Amino acid sequence: MEIGKKPNIPVKLLPSSSFWPFMTLLLAFLLFLSGTTSAFAAGDHHNAFKPTDQILIDCGSKSSSAKTPDGRVFKSDQEMVQYIEAKEDIQVSTPPSDNVSSPIYLTARIFLEGATYKFHLAHAGWHWVRLHFSPFPNDKFDLQQATFSVLTEKYVLLHNFKFSNNNNSQAFLQKEYLLNITDPLFSLRFNPMKDSAAFINAIEIVSAPDELISDSGTSLFPVIGFKGLSDYAYQSVYRINVGGPLITPKNDTLGRTWTTDKEYLQDQNLAKDVKTTTSAIKYPEGLTPLIAPQTVYATAAEMADSHTINPNFNVTWNFPSNPSFNYLVRLHFCDIVSKSMNDLYFNVYVNGKTAISGLDLSSVTGDLGTPYYKDIIVNSTLMSPQLQVQIGPMGEDTGSRNAILNGVEVLKMSNLVNSLDGEFGVDGRTIGMGKHGMVATAGFVMMFGAFIGLGAMVYRWKKRPQDWQKRNSFSSWLLPIHAGDSTFMTSKAGGSQKSSFYNSTLGLGRYFSLAELQEATKNFDASQIIGVGGFGNVYIGTIDDGTKVAVKRGNPQSEQGITEFQTEIQMLSKLRHRHLVSLIGYCDENTEMILVYEYMSNGPFRDHIYGKNLPPLSWKQRLEICIGAARGLHYLHTGTAQGIIHRDVKTTNILLDDAFVAKVADFGLSKDVAFGQNHVSTAVKGSFGYLDPEYFRRQQLTDKSDVYSFGVVLLEALCARPAINPQLPREQVNLAEWAMQWKRKGLLEKVIDPHLAGTVNPESMKKFAEAAEKCLADYGVDRPTMGDVLWNLEYALQLQEAFSQGKAEENENEKSVAAGPGPEPAAPPSAVVAPSTPLAVSDRPVSLPDENGGPAEVQAMDEHSGTAVFTQFANLNGR
Structure with a gap:
């Protein structure tokens, strides 16, 4: 049957006397089938997707159709010739060979001038467009040297493509795209370069499920909702079955190929493959098995056994990428390793940034063995020649110290001129710059924004809300x-x-x-x-x-x-x-x-730093409490379907349990943030002394409003005094303003809690103070995310622990000397291992312990001072 033509099928009409009984029986039969089909779909990942459009062409073939190893049938383009517009084209073939995996790579059509394939489609929406290339030798043209572009009416798929430039050792290559096609007439245009040619071995145009691409995702940095994914075209760059075998199109109902992950693992000794039966995988309501087959979720990579009590390393995958494009990274998870609920919490990083913090799959999905995926949008400004995905354990006692990953998909996103290859659009438009130009423009925009911001900073809010006293005493x-x-x-x-x-x-x-x-x-x-x-x-x-x-x-x-x-x-x-x-x-x-x-037996954090005459907290305890609160706030901002802004962050709303574990409280003023929005326009509410000045001025609440309030909390922990104290001299009333004045003078140690004197590592305090200062920036855009604040606090804790350990060993050495000759004292720690989150640019991956179970050697950091805590973030690499 030719595409675009209706089949001529004779229809016999039933006698009117038997029509309705027949229809009744037919309807009952159809209902029965629909019920059994639904039951089958619910329990089997092979529930068939029936594409409305399925055009498979064996280009250059003059004879019968070609059947691929996965069972698909490609028609010869002799049958499709009426859909080809070409002035001069050549059909070539090569004999079968053991090196050729499919018959579609035995023939090709060569175009010496521009040529177009035109297809009539029955379905509007997402379509796979797959182009197959194999430059086999022939006497017509050297296909290895063929240089050409492939375009649709809207998108550039390939620009000046040359097979030999793809650095591909295989004899064939597939380029796969996912396009949202809304025009019933779809065109593929092949444009050879001057004195060159274009060629194609096979073409696939196949409908894809609408639910395959959601319209919403999460941007990587800052971690906020991203809307409008259906407005882009995508090229599938990597589709990885992590910890599992190769999945061929025959075993994927959408005809996809899932490759193994071993060649992308940075260190295979750090990862361990795990698997379960596919029957153990239970898809939750709302997640179609078409997203990924059960085979993907039934296998995973987890952290390898480090033979230590507290393993602290990341498992890393590196994917070569084009830093000029944005990417959609889809991460697949399914907890097939836990024995009980809420035992596995772990972090996920992409390109050194926190993508997911404290992921608890059993909480997200409601069960074990239940698939879950997350779409992360990575901006080109955060890209490098390598796209890096990492998983690692939480930096605290939250159950099993482990992390898992089941699958990764990396899709390149079309750019501003609707190109997936280069900077030129179909209509000749150009972005007008390479990567360096983009960076320069971004820098100019940031400088211009800073200039405008300096002018606006002249206005500072001074007036207290009328009900500030009541809000300040609001229960925690x-x-x-x-x-x-x-x-x-x-x-x-x-x-x-x-x-x-x-x-x-x-x-x-x-x-x-x-x-x-x-x-x-x-x-x-x-x-x-x-x-x-x-x-x-x-x-x-x-x-x-x-x-x-x-x-x-x-x-x-x-x-x-x-x-x-x-x-x-x-x-x-x-x-x-x-x-x-x-x-x-x-x-x-x-x-x-x-x-x-x-019941939180130790009450509010504030009671333990001032006002209640309770035993003072050590610097390490204060850091751990701040880290716990930051984790809770980071989860609010990024860990829910819709971001939640707390709106009343203060030390009385951080409660401590009997083990002094910090937990965020009081959600009476909290607000949801819808996808695609970065603020909520609302009346100003909160507690005086913690209130974000930008929120007060513009009445636009953002997650950066919580960051500002948390900066005040950090200063309370450091200085042990209220955010507002009207009894003090005017310049000291507001803690944030007063402490930052001392910070800018480089004399912050003059105003810290006297109980901390002599016990704080200066570098730890410096890192902590820099984090607080960034939180208190006048404009939200200049403040870090809670994820970034969390990283710096964990780093400050590591610095303090190393300092305390060094002092303890020093004391032991002094005792040994006083007691007379003895064993050689242990060497002081040579390095500080930052938390299992993205590290400074000079950090290195942490290795597993040696075969004797001792601690592994780690690379010393070049910079402990962190004088540019947040300015380094563009180059951070996770451990």
Whole structure:
């Protein structure tokens, strides 16, 4: 059947008397088939995708169709000749050979002048366009020297392409593209260079599922929502089955090839392949098996056994890339290594930047063995000749110290002139610059923005919000939920009939009856109050087997009414992270509005740095608390489907459990950020002293507003004083302004907490202070992301630990000398290993320990001072 022509099929009509009984039987049969098909699709990854358009051409073939090893049939282009517009073309062939994998590479069509293939398509949307090349010897033209371009009506697919320039040792090459085609007439134009020729061995035009490319993703730096992916064309550069075997088009319902990952692994000794049965893979609702076959998710690479208690290295894959283009990196994950839920937390880096922090697959998917993928958009300014993907463990005790990756897809994105190869568009337009020009322009834009910013900095806000006193004392006990926490899912007293409804629809945890909470809090006795805020009182309570909880009871006179109550708990139901305090349940019986949270026995961070006469925290403890809070905030900004801005970050909203693990609290003012947006226009709310001045001026809330507030928190931890103290002289009232004045003088050590004197590594404090200073930039665009702040805090902790270890060894050596001759003292640490996140440009990958189980040698860093903490980020490389 020719493409574009309707088949002439005779139709016999049934007698009218038997028409309706027949139709009834036919309908029943079809319904039966649809049911069995659905069941089959739900349980089998081979559920067939039926492409509306499937045009497969064996170019240059004069005879019958060619059947490939994977079972596909390519028509000879003798049958398609009416769709070729060419003035002069030649058909050539070569004898079969053991070196040729498919018959489509035995023939070719050569064009000595421009030529066009035109196809009539039945489906508008995504299509695979695959071009096959094999420059076999022939007596018509040396195909190795053929130089040509391939274009569609809109996109440049190849520009001055020459097979020998692709550095490909194989005798054939496939170029695969994914185009969103909306015109029913699709054209492929071959333009040879002067005195050269163009050639093609085979062409595929095949419909692709619409859900294959979502319209939204996540940009790498800064980590924010990215919208409009359907507006680009893509070239498939790499499709990797990590830790698994080669997957051929025969075993992929979309005809894709998944190669193995071994040639891309930077160090194969750091990775270990794992696998499970494909039947163990369960696709969640909303994720089609067409994204990737079960075979991809049933295999993975994990961290190799380092024979140490706390392995701390990354597994790295390097992919040669073109730094002039943006890339879409699709990362595939499926937890096939864990024995229980919430045991595997790990980080993912792309080109040295944090792409995903603290990924807990069981929380994201709700189960083990459940596929998940993440689309990361990498801007060309962050590209280098190598695109690097890394996985590594969390830098804290969060369960198993491991990390996994199941698959990687790397797709080049079309540029500003709709080209996927070079800087020239179909209509002759040009970007007008190479990479250096792009960098220069970016630099000019940044300089111009800085110039404008200096002018705007003249205006500084001075006026306090009218209700700042109430906001400043707002309780720190409004906390987020562990939606799947089975420990508290049933009510002891049987609960209300509303319990099952709320649990099933909102995921709000346990429903408590009012009687239960009255018993738990001694009928809300005043002696049980542990906090007071705008929403109401917070009581300590004891439930079930003695578990302590914090019970927040809404005040009927509070400005936060029923709407805020419902909105608040629905938002909290989205969140789950080790550094966000858990909401256990709720009660809305009668007119009561009550929330029940896990009890944080050590209370707010602020109480431990000033105001309560509690034992002072060491510098290491303060760093660890700040790191924990930064992890929680980073998760809010990047770890949910929609970014969440906390809007009230302060030391009273960072709570400490019995082990002094920090958890972010109080989401009463939080806001969602929709995909494609980088701010929320809203009335100014927050706590005075922590409020982002840019948010105050423009009334546009961004995640950088949280970063500013967190910078104030860092200064509180360092200086041990409130963000605002009206009793001090005017120049000292505002902590941020006062501390930064001393920082600029290079005398910040003069105003730090006296309890820290002599115990802080100066380099650690310097790194910490630089991070705080960047957080406090007047304009959000100049502030780092929470991921970047987190990295610097972890680095500061590493510097402090190395300093403390060196002092301890020094003391031991002094004791040894005093006691007389003894064994040779151990050498002081020669290097500081930065956290398992992107490091400074001078850092090197960390090796596994030696075969005796001792610590591996690491490369010393060239720069510990970090004087340009954030200006180095363009060149960071992860470990």
